[in-house]
Amino acid sequence: xxxxxxxxxxxxxxxxxxxxxxxxxxxxxxxxxxxxxxxxxxxxxxxxxxxxxxxxxxxxxxxxxxxxxxxxxxxxxxxxxxxxxxxxxxxxxxxxxxxxxxxxxx
Amino acid sequence: xxxxxxxxxxxxxxxxxxxxxxxxxxxxxxxxxxxxxxxxxxxxxxxxxxxxxxxxxxxxxxxxxxxxxxxxxxxxxxxxxxxxxxxxxxxxxxxxxxxxxxxxxxxxxxxxxxxx
Numbered sequence: 715x716x717x718x719x720x721x722x723x724x725x726x727x728x729x730x731x732x733x734x735x736x737x738x739x740x741x742x743x744x745x746x747x748x749x750x751x752x753x754x755x756x757x758x759x760x761x762x763x764x765x766x767x768x769x770x771x772x773x774x775x776x777x778x779x780x781x782x783x784x785x786x787x788x789x790x791x792x793x794x795x796x797x798x799x800x801x802x803x804x805x806x807x808x809x810x811x812x813x814x815x816x817x818x819x820x
Numbered sequence: 821x822x823x824x825x826x827x828x829x830x831x832x833x834x835x836x837x838x839x840x841x842x843x844x845x846x847x848x849x850x851x852x853x854x855x856x857x858x859x860x861x862x863x864x865x866x867x868x869x870x871x872x873x874x875x876x877x878x879x880x881x882x883x884x885x886x887x888x889x890x891x892x893x894x895x896x897x898x899x900x901x902x903x904x905x906x907x908x909x910x911x912x913x914x915x916x917x918x919x920x921x922x923x924x925x926x927x928x929x930x931x932x933x934x935x936x
Binding site for chain 2: 715744747749755756757758759762763768800802804805807808809810811812813814
């Protein structure tokens with residue numbers, strides 16, 4: 715299975731720029747996607763195919779990468795962005811998710 | 821608009837069979853695939869399996885021997901059946917639509933607890 719390794723938890727202040735990394739154990743081309751999950755809610759798609767902003771998602775969110783190395787950026791961070799972020803690959807079966815990166819307030 | 825809603829029992833006894841239903845609206849099951857993803861309490865997301873628009877299925881290899889996914893297109897419903905449940909299967913079970921290569925809409929999830 716393709717293992718996705720994400721940044722550990724990060725502490726941020728509103729207004730800062732934050733970058734979350736996701737490294738795949740094998741190439742996933744550009745089929746990497748990012749989701750936001752708040753407590754008690756379902757995941758929400760933010761970025762698809764590495765760098766494409768999902769409908770209705772603010773431009774503060776962005777993504778980049780290909781192959782095995784991907785990054786997800788929020789700039790600037792807002793208080794409402796405090797959540798857990800997951801990367802997800804759909805190039806190799808079975809589809810897999812990263813363990814999640816929890817953003818916390820400083 | 822696109823909606824997915826999971827339903828099923830909240831409590832299942834160990835070794836018994838779990839049956840969940842995902843009822844969808846706003847799109848056709850013959851045009852889109854529907855996947856199941858689960859999340860144990862306090863943990864991350866795990867892809868469980870899928871039924872594709874043509875009706876074929878794919879399963880997580882770790883669960884394949886216990887898992888069956890089917891659908892009733894006339895009722896816009898997708899079914900998950902998992903047998904021989906253990907406490908490790910306690911999780912929130914989500915159904916989600918795959919558009920091209922990513923999950924664009926998710927249900928709210930249903931909590932399933934495996935306990936006697």
